[in-house]
Amino acid sequence: MNALLRTPLLYLCLLITGAVFAGCDSNPSGVEPVDITVNLAFSEGYDSAAAAGTRVTLTNISSQETFEAEVTEEGQASFQDVPAGDYNVSAVLTLDRQTVFELTGNYPDKDELSFNGTVSDVRINQNTEPLTVELTAGRLGDLVIKQIYYAGSDIIEGAGFRDQYLSIYNNSNRDINLDGLYVMGVHGNRTPDGENSQYLTEDGQFDWNQSVGMPDSVNANEDFLYAKYIYQIPEDGTPDVLPPGESVVIAQNALNHKQPYVNAEGDTVSAGDPSLTVDLSGADYEVYLADQIDDPQPSDLDNPNVPNLRSIFIFGDDFILDPLGRDAYALFRTDTPASDFEAYAEPTERDVTENTTLYPQIPTDWIVDAVETQPAPTDDQIPRKLQNRLDAGYTFVPGDFYSSQSVIRLLSKDQEDRSILEDTNNSEENFTFLEKATPRAMPPQTANTPTGTQRQRLRTKRERAISLDTFESRWAPRVNR
Amino acid sequence: MMDPVQRLSLLVALVLGLFCAAAAPPAAAQDLSGIRGDVSTSTWLSLRHGAELPIRSLLADTTYSASVLQATNTQGPLRTYQDPESARVGSLTSYGLTSYKGLRLEGRFQYRKERQNGIGWKLGRNVSRRPYYFANIKPGDWDNDRYEVNLTGGTTFFGDHLLVAGGADYQVERLARYNDPRPSLNYYNLFVEGQVGGRIGGHTVALYYGTGDAEENGDVSNYNRAHDSFGEREYNVITTTGLGSYNFARFGSYERPTTRTEVGVTYAVDGNHVQFTGELVGGRSKSEFIRTVSDTRETPGTYREETVRGTAFLTVSQPGYRLQVRSETQYKDGHDRNEVFAGANYFRTGWRQNLDLFVHSQAEPLTLQATLDYNRQSVTDRNASHHYEYAWLAPGLSAQYSWTTGPRRYTLIPGASYRMPLSQSARVPRKNRNLYTKYVLAPDYYRHTARVVRLRGGVQLLQQFEKLSVGLLVEYRRRMAVEDGVVLGIPEFLPGETRNTISMTLQFFH
Numbered sequence: 009m010n011a012l013l014r015t016p017l018l019y020l021c022l023l024i025t026g027a028v029f030a031g032c033d034s035n036p037s038g039v040e041p042v043d044i045t046v047n048l049a050f051s052e053g054y055d056s057a058a059a060a061g062t063r064v065t066l067t068n069i070s071s072q073e074t075f076e077a078e079v080t081e082e083g084q085a086s087f088q089d090v091p092a093g094d095y096n097v098s099a100v101l102t103l104d105r106q107t108v109f110e111l112t113g114n115y116p117d118k119d120e121l122s123f124n125g126t127v128s129d130v131r132i133n134q135n136t137e138p139l140t141v142e143l144t145a146g147r148l149g150d151l152v153i154k155q156i157y158y159a160g161s162d163i164i165e166g167a168g169f170r171d172q173y174l175s176i177y178n179n180s181n182r183d184i185n186l187d188g189l190y191v192m193g194v195h196g197n198r199t200p201d202g203e204n205s206q207y208l209t210e211d212g213q214f215d216w217n218q219s220v221g222m223p224d225s226v227n228a229n230e231d232f233l234y235a236k237y238i239y240q241i242p243e244d245g246t247p248d249v250l251p252p253g254e255s256v257v258i259a260q261n262a263l264n265h266k267q268p269y270v271n272a273e274g275d276t277v278s279a280g281d282p283s284l285t286v287d288l289s290g291a292d293y294e295v296y297l298a299d300q301i302d303d304p305q306p307s308d309l310d311n312p313n314v315p316n317l318r319s320i321f322i323f324g325d326d327f328i329l330d331p332l333g334r335d336a337y338a339l340f341r342t343d344t345p346a347s348d349f350e351a352y353a354e355p356t357e358r359d360v361t362e363n364t365t366l367y368p369q370i371p372t373d374w375i376v377d378a379v380e381t382q383p384a385p386t387d388d389q390i391p392r393k394l395q396n397r398l399d400a401g402y403t404f405v406p407g408d409f410y411s412s413q414s415v416i417r418l419l420s421k422d423q424e425d426r427s428i429l430e431d432t433n434n435s436e437e438n439f440t441f442l443e444k445a446t447p448r449a450m451p452p453q454t455a456n457t458p459t460g461t462q463r464q465r466l467r468t469k470r471e472r473a474i475s476l477d478t479f480e481s482r483w484a485p486r487v488n489r
Numbered sequence: 490m491m492d493p494v495q496r497l498s499l500l501v502a503l504v505l506g507l508f509c510a511a512a513a514p515p516a517a518a519q520d521l522s523g524i525r526g527d528v529s530t531s532t533w534l535s536l537r538h539g540a541e542l543p544i545r546s547l548l549a550d551t552t553y554s555a556s557v558l559q560a561t562n563t564q565g566p567l568r569t570y571q572d573p574e575s576a577r578v579g580s581l582t583s584y585g586l587t588s589y590k591g592l593r594l595e596g597r598f599q600y601r602k603e604r605q606n607g608i609g610w611k612l613g614r615n616v617s618r619r620p621y622y623f624a625n626i627k628p629g630d631w632d633n634d635r636y637e638v639n640l641t642g643g644t645t646f647f648g649d650h651l652l653v654a655g656g657a658d659y660q661v662e663r664l665a666r667y668n669d670p671r672p673s674l675n676y677y678n679l680f681v682e683g684q685v686g687g688r689i690g691g692h693t694v695a696l697y698y699g700t701g702d703a704e705e706n707g708d709v710s711n712y713n714r715a716h717d718s719f720g721e722r723e724y725n726v727i728t729t730t731g732l733g734s735y736n737f738a739r740f741g742s743y744e745r746p747t748t749r750t751e752v753g754v755t756y757a758v759d760g761n762h763v764q765f766t767g768e769l770v771g772g773r774s775k776s777e778f779i780r781t782v783s784d785t786r787e788t789p790g791t792y793r794e795e796t797v798r799g800t801a802f803l804t805v806s807q808p809g810y811r812l813q814v815r816s817e818t819q820y821k822d823g824h825d826r827n828e829v830f831a832g833a834n835y836f837r838t839g840w841r842q843n844l845d846l847f848v849h850s851q852a853e854p855l856t857l858q859a860t861l862d863y864n865r866q867s868v869t870d871r872n873a874s875h876h877y878e879y880a881w882l883a884p885g886l887s888a889q890y891s892w893t894t895g896p897r898r899y900t901l902i903p904g905a906s907y908r909m910p911l912s913q914s915a916r917v918p919r920k921n922r923n924l925y926t927k928y929v930l931a932p933d934y935y936r937h938t939a940r941v942v943r944l945r946g947g948v949q950l951l952q953q954f955e956k957l958s959v960g961l962l963v964e965y966r967r968r969m970a971v972e973d974g975v976v977l978g979i980p981e982f983l984p985g986e987t988r989n990t991i992s993m994t995l996q997f998f999h
Contacts, residue, residue, distance in 0.1 A: 036824050036833035039871045070736040071923060091872050092830035094736065133831035205783050384722070408722075 041089035122432035124400035150180035157414035158329035166284035194336035195236035196393035212391035253426025259291035295327035324479030331409035401436025414445035523949030526998025566985025574607030621778035629668035678703035733873030740780035794823035902947035931980035939974035960996035
């Protein structure tokens with residue numbers, strides 16, 4: 009019986025000993041919210057500009073939570089109690105015409121001049137030193153990309169990607185002749201974590217400086233874009249003049265996609281739910297490739313009432329915008345004939361032969377406007393293709409591909425004769441989305457928020473979007489290369 | 490001297506053990522699992538719970554060997570999002586305990602084949618109560634092969650006054666999920682342990698030390714290319730880094746090297762009518778999580794956990810009955826070092842207390858078991874401002890009654906328990922609620938704060954042969970939520986009300 013009395017007591021002692029054992033080394037330094045300071049710097053030529061009033065935004069890459077602060081007279085933005093994590097930092101400053109004149113001696117083309125700065129993927133924790141963001145003056149063009157309907161509509165119930173379009177808006181106060189204007193999709197690396205990382209920049213984008221044959225004298229990454237496709241508004245002798253406040257629609261297929269039609273193979277095709285797609289029979293331009301390539305899309309019909317764009321550099325078998333939002337888009341002008349465009353292979357292509365795809369190299373000086381899109385932000389983001397001075401942010405449709413949604417530029421202000429759209433070269437600030445793409449929709453004044461309802465694309469099949477990845481770019485037959 | 494069947498069983502366990510792996514003794518719910526051949530239920534319980542450290546082979550003087558084939562089917566919605574919708578498990582277990590030339594030898598081998606369907610937010614081997622692992626939203630189906638071997642041996646010197654024992658546990662597992670994203674995992678664990686002690690009279694004291702390491706490696710790929718580089722949100726590979734912290738940076742592989750060290754002590758007393766064994770083990774483990782893609786390696790964090798486990802097993806024999814009491818206390822205290830957040834972010838403490846009282850009638854046709862389980866868990870993620878804790882108590886009763894007809898023995902095993910929440914709280918500010926909150930935390934919190942009744946019924950038929958007994962045990966278990974748990978926010982998934990398990994076990998006692 010003594011053993012009976014002793015043993016529970018011993019067991020209790022052992023437990024206490026164990027608790028002491030567990031208690032030691034249990035005082036780690038815990039994570040605390042972080043106070044972080046962001047310093048602003050101006051790019052060359054604007055050294056004496058005052059940064060006070062600049063709005064700085066921290067966006068948590070994982071949670072998309074944002075924190076905003078304004079730069080004080082001391083040129084710093086201070087953030088308190090920011091959760092640790094990986095962030096994108098962006099800063100926007102808009103100066104009026106007079107201030108720009110006082111700083112530079114020149115008046116800008118527009119009433120305001122915007123400065124943007126971004127720093128991507130910054131790790132913020134207790135050990136982070138103050139950050140510095142350089143503000144660069146944006147290039148402001150008169151023509152802007154107003155709306156991009158890249159997502160397409162449900163493959164089964166809608167029109168898939170054949171109803172894609174893009175619209176261009178005259179955001180200036182004078183008529184603009186569209187003749188000769190180029191529309192391009194920007195080519196770049198979509199899989200930064202793939203092989204051949206030695207040919208990528210720190211941001212995961214192609215390091216075009218390493219492309220075979222690239223001259224040492226050029227800054228191939230900073231001063232150029234590389235085209236995935238290029239089409240041109242034809243110069244047919246009759247000027248296509250776009251008045252201020254007006255837009256044109258460039259359709260992949262200028263059809264009324266809401267109604268049944270007979271495709272090139274003689275099949276009657278109809279949308280199960282016409283409300284998901286759009287009527288593009290009134291588009292201003294379309295792309296027609298069936299007379300130039302061997303295996304066009306069956307939907308690629310020629311609407312005789314709608315002028316066709318001139319094909320320069322073709323991707324796949326039609327004017328296909330990436331439904332997943334992995335493209336960037338640009339408008340440019342140049343007097344250089346397309347046949348003389350420089351072109352280079354991807355830097356990962358080390359053995360360049362006559363069969364290797366060479367991507368046209370477009371100087372950023374030619375760019376009129378450019379917009380970067382990305383998959384919805386909780387998806388994996390892909391490396392940016394546009395320089396900050398062209399677009400300091402990106403836009404997206406929250407419903408992702410085949411959702412019938414489009415991205416559209418926000419309204420800045422209404423004047424008597426025209427509406428002025430937001431154009432600070434930061435599509436994160438300048439764009440919102442339309443729940444249902446509408447070719448000539450009036451831009452909303454404030455950003456829309458997702459409804460949270462089931463996305464239309466969940467009814468569709470994803471494989472179709474993927475099949476687009478097998479397409480390649482090539483020169484149009486009529487370009488004399 | 491072993492008979493041929495015993496020798497064969499031990500040989501199988503030992504030989505297979507060199508290549509494969511075995512589980513720790515089954516959970517308490519499996520205590521009453523029918524008549525174990527010629528071994529009485531109380532002796533079987535002493536074997537299982539008398540001691541768990543290597544010295545156990547020297548504390549029992551019986552020989553015992555058994556092989557078990559088991560098939561189990563579990564399904565029902567009373568589960569978390571990380572539990573399978575349904576699971577089928579087949580297992581082969583072989584166990585032997587014997588003496589050979591002055592050595593006491595014990596070997597156990599187990600192979601488990603698991604088919605688990607519909608598991609979400611889990612792309613790793615074990616994601617419960619740990620901060621670092623890969624996950625994705627869309628549920629998928631797993632096919633797992635697990636091998637486990639336990640080997641223990643011991644001997645005495647100086648007239649049984651000095652006791653030396655050692656052992657090794659080895660696990661090898663291959664796990665794979667067959668829906669995008671598709672992880673393929675390999676896991677091994679080797680743990681070696683030793684004990685040295687002394688015996689004076691009926692008292693035995695032995696010190697224990699164990700050390701080992703484990704490694705889990707996983708590669709995630711996709712059959713559909715679209716899911717690989719920019720997939721839909723449900724297919725994205727998420728790196729979970731806490732309770733509510735995660736990120737979407739895409740990494741395709743991970744490594745999880747883990748080291749563990751334990752120290753402890755065993756005390757046993759063997760009296761005329763009283764036997765007692767108590768053990769206390771303190772352990773520390775360190776588990777690093779490394780994710781890789783191409784030539785990039787990154788360590789989001791390291792998780793450390795300290796564990797204290799105390800067990801006690803008391804047997805009191807009286808002329809008319811035998812009484813056994815088992816107690817297991819387990820305390821866990823873990824925290825991480827998060828390299829992104831530059832500090833300790835994830836904190837977890839857990840305390841479990843299990844008490845069992847067994848009363849055996851004379852000759853043991855009847856065994857009654859009363860259980861009382863207490864569980865208290867607390868988990869915090871500082872950066873994500875997620876915290877929850879709960880405590881519950883589960884009393885239960887089981888019985889095992891058997892009767893003999895000729896060479897056959899029949900056994901009935903009914904049981905029931907009732908789990909009641911004692912306290913709970915969850916603090917997640919509305920603005921911090923995210924995918925993890927909705928898919929993982931909220932369902933888990935709901936499930937552990939619900940009132941649950943567990944019912945159990947089993948029947949065993951045991952056929953005696955000359956040197957072999959063969960048993961067939963059929964069991965049915967049902968868990969029923971009789972009162973809803975606490976709902977946090979608007980979860981994307983909520984557990985249902987029932988979960989059922991049916992198992993069929995073929996037992997060979999040699």
